[in-house]
Amino acid sequence: MKITIIGQGYVGLTIAAFASKSNQVIGFDNSQKVVDQLNHGISHIEGVESTLIKTAIDSGNYRASTNGADISGSEVVVIAVPTPLNKERKPDLSYIESACKTIAENITEPVVVINESTSFPGTLRDYIKPLIEKYSDYKIEHLYAISPERVDPGRTDWDQKNTPRLFAGLTPEASKKTKEFYSTFCDNLVEVSSPEVAEAAKLFENTFRQVNIALVNEFAEIAHALGISVHETLEAANTKPYGFMKFNPSAGVGGHCIPVDPSYLAHVAAAKGVPATFIERANEVNLEMPKYIVARVAADNGGTLTGKSVQVIGVAYKPNVADTRETPAELVIDELKRQGAKVSWHDPVVSIWQGETSSALGGSDIAIVVTLHDALDKQTVLASAPYVFDTTGKLKGAKGL
Numbered sequence: 001m002k003i004t005i006i007g008q009g010y011v012g013l014t015i016a017a018f019a020s021k022s023n024q025v026i027g028f029d030n031s032q033k034v035v036d037q038l039n040h041g042i043s044h045i046e047g048v049e050s051t052l053i054k055t056a057i058d059s060g061n062y063r064a065s066t067n068g069a070d071i072s073g074s075e076v077v078v079i080a081v082p083t084p085l086n087k088e089r090k091p092d093l094s095y096i097e098s099a100c101k102t103i104a105e106n107i108t109e110p111v112v113v114i115n116e117s118t119s120f121p122g123t124l125r126d127y128i129k130p131l132i133e134k135y136s137d138y139k140i141e142h143l144y145a146i147s148p149e150r151v152d153p154g155r156t157d158w159d160q161k162n163t164p165r166l167f168a169g170l171t172p173e174a175s176k177k178t179k180e181f182y183s184t185f186c187d188n189l190v191e192v193s194s195p196e197v198a199e200a201a202k203l204f205e206n207t208f209r210q211v212n213i214a215l216v217n218e219f220a221e222i223a224h225a226l227g228i229s230v231h232e233t234l235e236a237a238n239t240k241p242y243g244f245m246k247f248n249p250s251a252g253v254g255g256h257c258i259p260v261d262p263s264y265l266a267h268v269a270a271a272k273g274v275p276a277t278f279i280e281r282a283n284e285v286n287l288e289m290p291k292y293i294v295a296r297v298a299a300d301n302g303g304t305l306t307g308k309s310v311q312v313i314g315v316a317y318k319p320n321v322a323d324t325r326e327t328p329a330e331l332v333i334d335e336l337k338r339q340g341a342k343v344s345w346h347d348p349v350v351s352i353w354q355g356e357t358s359s360a361l362g363g364s365d366i367a368i369v370v371t372l373h374d375a376l377d378k379q380t381v382l383a384s385a386p387y388v389f390d391t392t393g394k395l396k397g398a399k400g401l
């Protein structure tokens, strides 16, 4: 099959790497830099090795492009573009709209349009389909389906092949073609009765994580106030073989999914007049963690951070990826600066962030570990400052959550 994947980021490139083993894939992206790199066989995404891209290019099965004309003749078009929140923390579907325009302007024969971008129930039926029809002057009747993406960047045990994939078409024909496409690289396809169920399932999966992370973060504060170890308590609870799932406290949630997707669910709930109280409260708790951590650090250091040098270690939102989107490290740094600290950051995986390069490890009065990458040696981190506060629970001997 000739496939187009619109968006060659974490999701789109991961699918391209798998789909191009048995299909001809055009990786369409509007970033010339991304496209040039990919066509030189250089991957910018953790978990997608450059050798995979090189092999796919050499086999003639993969090419990246910014040129809309290259996507014509496709049988399947997958949308994998960002779905962030706007300044009011409401869904921003502008990237999806732009992808719809690209499809409408360049696809002249009926295809299967599959949305993999995360959005609220109704996005496929009430937004994507009408937009593509409008931009193509209602001339072509495409098939439409949804298959929400579950990729966990950097993870190797669960990938595109073995992770169960939900899907649903707007029509039985759309479902059939969607199944045919994903069967070329995924072993476990789960069809649900409507696109809205698939869209909602994706949002609920990430809301489940967001709420449980908030719960354990709140519990970390309670445990500290009670003078007991949150980690030992969680390990103890985790010996129960059923009815408990362990989540770890942290400086908060980051990335493009957990801090964002629950707000998509809250948005549609509000539109229907249903309160999404758990989501709202979980957002608050997670966003308050940086302040709590900085307050703990200040309390341990004579009650003030004014004039003290503090190094934040690990600014990516999770270990072993360079993704800094929505990273809680940013809120930790903002709070430290608000309290008059002189702040630097070190991250062996993130070389440039907010226009600054990573500083060398060490040399500060205080270190706060937000993300502990495997590339960071634990003993070296422990020795990097006279006082080390660990938010990860992985540094034995440090102060921390």
Ligand SMILES: NC(=O)c1ccc[n+]([C@@H]2O[C@H](COP(=O)([O-])OP(=O)(O)OC[C@H]3O[C@@H](n4cnc5c(N)ncnc54)[C@H](O)[C@@H]3O)[C@@H](O)[C@H]2O)c1
Binding pocket: 006, 007, 008, 009, 010, 011, 012, 028, 029, 030, 031, 034, 080, 081, 082, 083, 095, 096, 098, 099, 102, 116, 117, 118, 119, 149, 150, 151, 152, 153, 256, 257
């Ligand atoms: N990152 C994850 O772990 C993950 C997991 C599951 C689902 N998702 C969802 O998948 C979607 C994509 O996320 P991502 O992390 O891959 O984003 P990303 O930012 O890594 O990549 C998006 C790519 O799309 C390109 N792009 C943006 N608008 C475009 C357009 N109109 N035409 C062509 N290219 C365009 C950008 O240049 C970028 O390269 C989002 O809805 C996200 O919520 C992400």
